[in-house]
Amino acid sequence: MTEAVDFSRMTCPQPQSRHEQILLGHGSGxxxxxxxxxxxxxxxxxxPILSALEDQATxxxxxxxxxxxxxxxxxxxxxTDAFVVRPLFFPGGxxxxxxxxxxxxxxxxxxxIPKFLSAAFILxxxxxxxxxxxxxxxxxxxxxxxxxxxxxxxxxxxxxxxGDGMFITTSGIGWVPxxxxxxxHQARPGDRILLSGTIGDHGIAIMSVREGxxxxxxxxxxxxALNGLAEAMFQASTEIRCMRDPTRGGxxxxxxxxxxxxxxxxxxxxxRLPIRREVRAACEMLGFDPLSVANEGKLLAVVPEAVAxxxxxxxxxxxxxxxxxxxxxxxAEHPGMVVLKSVIGGERxxxxxxxxxLPRIC
Numbered sequence: 001m002t003e004a005v006d007f008s009r010m011t012c013p014q015p016q017s018r019h020e021q022i023l024l025g026h027g028s029g030x031x032x033x034x035x036x037x038x039x040x041x042x043x044x045x046x047x048p049i050l051s052a053l054e055d056q057a058t059x060x061x062x063x064x065x066x067x068x069x070x071x072x073x074x075x076x077x078x079x080t081d082a083f084v085v086r087p088l089f090f091p092g093g094x095x096x097x098x099x100x101x102x103x104x105x106x107x108x109x110x111x112x113i114p115k116f117l118s119a120a121f122i123l124x125x126x127x128x129x130x131x132x133x134x135x136x137x138x139x140x141x142x143x144x145x146x147x148x149x150x151x152x153x154x155x156x157x158x159x160x161x162x163g164d165g166m167f168i169t170t171s172g173i174g175w176v177p178x179x180x181x182x183x184x185h186q187a188r189p190g191d192r193i194l195l196s197g198t199i200g201d202h203g204i205a206i207m208s209v210r211e212g213x214x215x216x217x218x219x220x221x222x223x224x225a226l227n228g229l230a231e232a233m234f235q236a237s238t239e240i241r242c243m244r245d246p247t248r249g250g251x252x253x254x255x256x257x258x259x260x261x262x263x264x265x266x267x268x269x270x271x272r273l274p275i276r277r278e279v280r281a282a283c284e285m286l287g288f289d290p291l292s293v294a295n296e297g298k299l300l301a302v303v304p305e306a307v308a309x310x311x312x313x314x315x316x317x318x319x320x321x322x323x324x325x326x327x328x329x330x331x332a333e334h335p336g337m338v339v340l341k342s343v344i345g346g347e348r349x350x351x352x353x354x355x356x357x358l359p360r361i362c
Contacts, residue, residue: 031352033249034257053261054184055079055106055244058176077112079103080171088131088165091205092220095168096135098296100142101225102247103172108227109243109299111180111234114146118171120154124163135166146225148172179238186241187262191330192308194301196229196315197222197323199251200279203293207286215278224297229320236314237307244300249353252291254300255328255338256352266338268328268350291340292353302330 025032042051049057056079083099093101099119107114119139123132143150201222208219226245233240246254259266275290283290297320303311308326315321338350 031253034352052183052185053257054110056110056112056172058110058112075176077107077110077174077176078171079106079110080169081106082167082169084164084167085206086164087206087209088135090209090221091218093223093296094135094138095166096137096139097142098221098223099168099170100139100146100148101223101296103170104146104148104225104227105245105299107172107174108225108230109182109245110176111182111230111240111243112174112176113231114148114172114174114227116151116173117143117148118152119150120169121156122163122167122169123155123157124165125157125160127163127165132166135168142225146227180234182240182242184242184244184258184261187258187264187266187302187330188241188304189264189330189332190305191241191302192305192326193255193266193268193328193330194303194308194312194315195251195274195325195327196226196299196301196321197297198274198276198279199246199295199298200275200283200288200290200293202296203250203288204279204282207282213282215282217278219276219278219282222295222297224320226297226299226320229299229315229318232314232318232321233301233311236311237303239307240301240303240311242302246295246298246300248294250290250292250294251300252289252338252350253352255350258300258302259338260336262330263335265331265334265336266328267331268338268340270340270342272325272327274323274325291350 019026019032023032026036037053049059056077059076059078061074061076081099081102083095083102085095085098088095100117103117104114121132139150201219204213205219205221207213208215230243233243242258244254244258255266255268258264273290279290279293282288283293301311312324312326315324339347340350341347
């Protein structure tokens with residue numbers, strides 16, 4: 001009989017976390033990004049809202065509204081993000097669609113209903129005007145589909161060779177309905193981990209364009225606005241504890257952040273992970289872990305066991321959740337660690353992405 005492994009006593013050698021210069025890995029959404037946040041940004045700006053490290057800031061405006069107004073102040077969600085994908089146009093999307101979807105999704109993962117966006121463009125001298133028009137039109141369509149308005153913005157131009165074509169920074173505002181209190185700090189032992197669909201599609205779609213990889217079917221980015229799916233889930237249950245979209249750093253980094261923030265362990269079942277055959281094959285060929293590859297149209301949800309099946313059913317009834325699955329459980333053992341049970345019965349620790357797997361993908 002095989003003796004159980006005590007993961008709480010295990011340590012893994014980690015790459016150097018202090019650097020004198022910025023590396024590409026500092027933008028990966030993995031360990032180096034977390035190091036940058038902890039050692040540079042939080043010491044400068046640390047406050048209770050920022051230190052919560054949610055994908056969005058949920059703002060209580062009760063202290064900002066005059067007492068004689070007679071109406072309770074709304075709670076607003078506010079977020080900002082930057083997009084630096086290369087190439088600008090890829091199967092299933094482009095940098096503009098990605099910018100709208102990413103900002104809408106960060107708001108939705110906090111339980112907010114997205115309403116307004118801003119966009120700042122950094123354009124490189126020599127960028128074809130047709131490409132800019134194409135991106136702006138794509139953003140317009142994405143806003144309409146997500147039910148948000150683009151209400152303000154800015155434009156700057158840098159010298160030829162200094163901007164990789166186009167960078168976009170977006171910010172978003174939404175309102176949080178009463179009773180919604182989602183947080184990465186709320187996972188509890190016994191909770192279930194739900195995933196809305198196949199993982200790694202976006203990262204491998206980008207890599208297929210760069211490296212000329214060909215598949216039997218066209219592999220497209222999964223970029224999508226998730227606010228409609230999120231609302232369907234809230235209709236199914238008000239007990240959802242946390243939602244996150246596993247973008248940079250993939251599912252592995254997102255779940256490691258969750259395990260640390262909630263001081264819990266997570267046990268995943270490899271057999272339950274929805275992964276397209278083409279993505280799995282590409283990851284094996286390129287030496288990637290699908291759990292660390294970026295997604296742009298998927299969400300992870302932590303829900304109590306009692307409501308897991310009804311939330312999962314609501315996800316599967318939505319077009320963006322057809323391949324949703326329950327992929328794991330929150331456990332009291334090995335707090336701060338994510339463990340994967342393989343299809344052959346062994347277990348391994350799933351770590352946060354340590355470097356830069358795919359530069360310029362979101």
